[in-house]
Amino acid sequence: MRGGTPSTEDFGQRLRFLRGRAALSQEALAHAAGVSVRALADMERGRTRGPQRRTVRALADALGLDADEAAGLEESAALGRPRPRAAGGPAAPVALPLPRDIQDFTARDAALARLLDLVRDADPGRPQVTVVAGQPGLGKTAFAVHAAHRLAPHFPDGRFALDLHGMDAEPTSSRDALARLLGALGLAEAAIPAGTDDRAGLWRSLAAERRLLLLLDNAADEAQIGPLLPGTGPSLTIVTSRQALAGLTAVHRCDLALLRREEAVELLARILGPERVRAEAQAARDLADLCGHLPLAVRIAGQRLLSRPHEHLGKLVARLAAEGRRLDGLQAGNLRIRAAFALSYRQLRAEAQTLLRRASLAAGADFSPETGALLAGLTYDEAVACAEELTDAGLLQSDPAAERYRFHDLLRLYAAEQVEADDGPAVRDAALDRTAGWMLRRATAAALHFDADHDHTAPSGDPDPDGAPTGREEARAWLEAERAQWLAALRRAHDTGRHRQVLDTAEAMHWFSDLNQHWEQWVEVFQRSSDSARALGSRREEAVHLNYLAWAYNLCAHDPRAALVSADSALAAARDSDDGLQQGWALGYGAGALHRLGRLEEAHTRLREAAHCLAAQETGQARLAELSILNALGALLRQLGRAEDALDIHRRGERICRAGVPRRADELIAFYHAVHRQQIGNDLAALERWHEAEPSLRQALGFFDAAQMPAWAEQARLDLGRVLGAIGHPEARQTLLAARDALAELRSPRQAEAATALAQLGEAGTGR
Structure with a gap:
């Protein structure tokens, strides 16, 4: 010293x-x-x-x-650096032993089996290479080491492991790696050529004569790996890397997935002992979920608990359940999940770092390059290039069919931390505001494709007209794919006081929402829009959007009590603004809620009042509203045992459809006609005029199926199935089965009716 x-x-x-x-x-x-x-x-x-x-x-x-x-x-x-040996001196082999195998190694049986098959079936003259790549924390090195130990007996001439330090600022060079490999074969330093190409040639000639197993851990890229791969002979090389190494050809790729939940729990049991895990079985399952089934995270949680033998698993679960503390909780000694992510993050270009952290602000389970570009302040093409780079680095997962990307839950938390550290609140809020404004403009333009009152020759208002959806199919696909994003944008606009934008978007969504009644989100959309109308002091718009909200409560959330409150509030606002159309709608939606609550006479009174109110008006909007009210009124009359009166009401509605409604598209009137055909079929069924009912219901179902309106189609399918059952038609059972399953997926209360109809059909078939 x-x-x-x-x-x-x-x-x-x-x-x-x-x-x-x-x-x-x-x-x-x-x-x-x-x-x-x-x-x-x-x-x-x-x-x-x-x-x-x-x-x-x-x-x-x-x-x-x-x-x-x-x-x-x-x-x-x-x-400490090695010195050259004198020429002709004895050559002591450089030890490159395999690391110690992990005794509690868990799962990966299928991947191991494929690797064993690869070795067993290999051509002796052709060296095999397998690449184990993927996101941080998947257990790539653990798998490779375990596989190498399992395969060691097949390679008697040497098993070498070399850490290439691919995540370091200065990865091991191919030249230095070759020197170590040649030294492991017993060559003296003086006998090792100076140049990389000469070293690679010598290595390949020596490896060709031996059965070698080579584990190249933590590879940086293809350029580093290429010179190290044997060219001929019976060797096996296992390469691990956080990069995809897509440029390596003629290799076997081992794609490790996240552990299944039961596998993650099994890993905990192997670390902690089965008794401790069995004692808190649910906590163990919750802990596996909070770790995102990521092997490194599960191991860290297990090691942390192992060092605290008296600590309950539930205590760690409670700590990790708070997202802001989850990464802090996932550390045990030198094992830290945050550090594993940081190594990869620091390797990225500045643009890719920006995309990774800002993409954590996206709503929903995945995001598009469009959203990533908006959040990161990049062009679309730049965002795509960065997202692909992040996918190759194992930091994002790409959708197999669509151009969309998703995070592992823990990586999203890490990326969100980097937003706070590298960007700060002002930059974050600017990114969110920029994205929200763009998303709402695109969502509004896309939804207007379905608006019967919109002038489709007018400019769309889309923020990127060249990239905007064209036609209903593309608009529907975009609205469905980006549902989480535009809903988050609507929330942000509402919460930051941009009430006119909220109203414009919600109004544009009105017709589109009717095609997707199974989306419970419409309650939130119209709650926020009615609140925005109130904030702007517009009683007429408040009436409109409270009516939309009543509709959503009735048909999407199946909450008639809340629907009645909204309808009554809409009626008061409509009367204050002297809007007869909205008064008619409010009476109708209130009647629908009363109907669902079993208050049939009150519902009947409101429907009659609504029909009278709307019949007195001459606008096309009033005619469409009247058709809806007549549809509901007839259905109620049928339930009250007045099927003949119901049939008269529905045929009255059908006459309006056939006469047409001025300035309304034929397709829209065809929809209302299909609704009345369905009701006419049900009226005829109630009168036991089964054979007359069947064609009406088939016509209605055909229209709803073609228009891709599942909430309407499956109810019509149920109605048709019941009629087919009554006449003993062979399609009855299959029709009812399809309706039952689809209604269950749509969370429709009518799924119980389908199940009952199927049971009754079974009883009829057995003669009971």
Whole structure:
């Protein structure tokens, strides 16, 4: 020791002393110097005695050393670097042993079996290469090490493992890696050629004669790996990397998935012991879910609990359940999930880093390049390129069919942390506002494709007309794919006081919502729009949107009590603004709620009043509203046992449809006609005129199916199935089965009717 500093002969001790003096953790020093925590730990423990000069300089800078101290650190590193042997000296093989196998290794049976088959069926003259790539924390190295130990008996001439430090600021060069491999085969340093190509040629000629197993861990890229791969012979090379290494050809790819829930629980049991996991079985399942079934996260949670034998699993579950503390909770000693993600994040280009962290602000389970571009302030093409880079780096998962991307839950939390650290609230809010404004303009333009009152020759108002959906099919696809995004945008516009934009979007959605009654989100959409109308002081618009909200409560959320409250509020607002059309709608929606609550006479009274109110008006909108009211009135009369009166009401509605409604599209009138055909079929069925009912119901169902209106089609299918059952038609059972299953998916209360009809059909078939 000189002056309290370790002697230059021990690089590891000296480095550890300097880090302690600087009050830096291993993770902090590794981050500052651009090396991995594992590489730093190897240096301090003496496993790496002579790091390269660039690495030593980076460490000295991170430690804030003066020139003399930096020179001393370099001197101690130089003493640990290998020296050339004298020509002709004895060659001691460089040991590259396989790392210790993990005793509690869990799952991956299918991947192991495929690798064993690869070795068993291999051509002796053709070396096999398997690439294990994927996101941080998947257990790629653990799998590769375990597989290498399982396969070791097949490779008697040598099993070598080499860490290529692909995530370090200075990965191992191909030239240095080849020197270590040639040394492992017993070559003296003097016998190893100087150039990379010559070393690669010598390595391939020697490997061709041997059955070797080569584990190349933590590869940086294809350029680093290429020279290390044997060209001929019976060898096997297993490569692990966080990069996809898509440029490597003629290789076997091992795609590791997240653990299944039961596999994650099994890993916990192997770490903690089965008794401890069985004692808190539900907590173990919850813990696996909170870890996102990511092997590294599950292992960290297990190791943390193992070091605290008296701590309940439920305590850690409660800690991890708070998203803001989850990454903090997933650390045990040197194992830290945040550090694993940080290594990959720091390797990215600035644009890719921006996309990764800002994409965490996207709503929903996945996001499009469009959304990523808006949040990150990139062009669409730049966002696509960055997203593909992030996918190759294992930081995003791409959808197999669509151009969409998703995070692992823990990576999303990490990315969100980077927003706070690297961007801050002002930049974050600007990104969210920019995205929300664009999304609402696109959503409004797309929804107007379905609006019967919209002039489709007028400019669409889309923020990117060249990339906008054209026609209803594209508009529907966009609105469905981006549902979470435009709904989040609507929330943000409402919460930041942009009430006119909220109203415009919700109004545009009115007709589109009728095609998708099974979306419960319409309650929130129209809650916010009616609130925005109130904030703007527009009683007429408030009446309109309260009516939309009553509709949503009745048909989407199946909450008639809330629907009645909204309808009554809409009626008051409509009377205040002297709007007869909205008064008629409010009476109708209130009647629908009363009907569902079993208050049939009150419902009947309101429907009669609504029909009278609307019949007195001469607008096309009033005619459409009247058709809806007549449809509901007839259905109620049928339920009251007055099927003949119901048939008269529905035929009155059909006459209006056949006469047409001025300035309304034929397709829209065809929809109302189909609704009345369905009701006429049900009226005839109630009168037991089964054979007359069947064609009416088939016509209605054909229209709803063709128009892709599942909420309407499946109810018509149920009605048709009951009629077919009554006449003993062979299609009855299949029709009812299809209706029951689809209504269940739509969360429709009528699924119970379908089940009852099926049961009755079964009883009739058995003669009971």
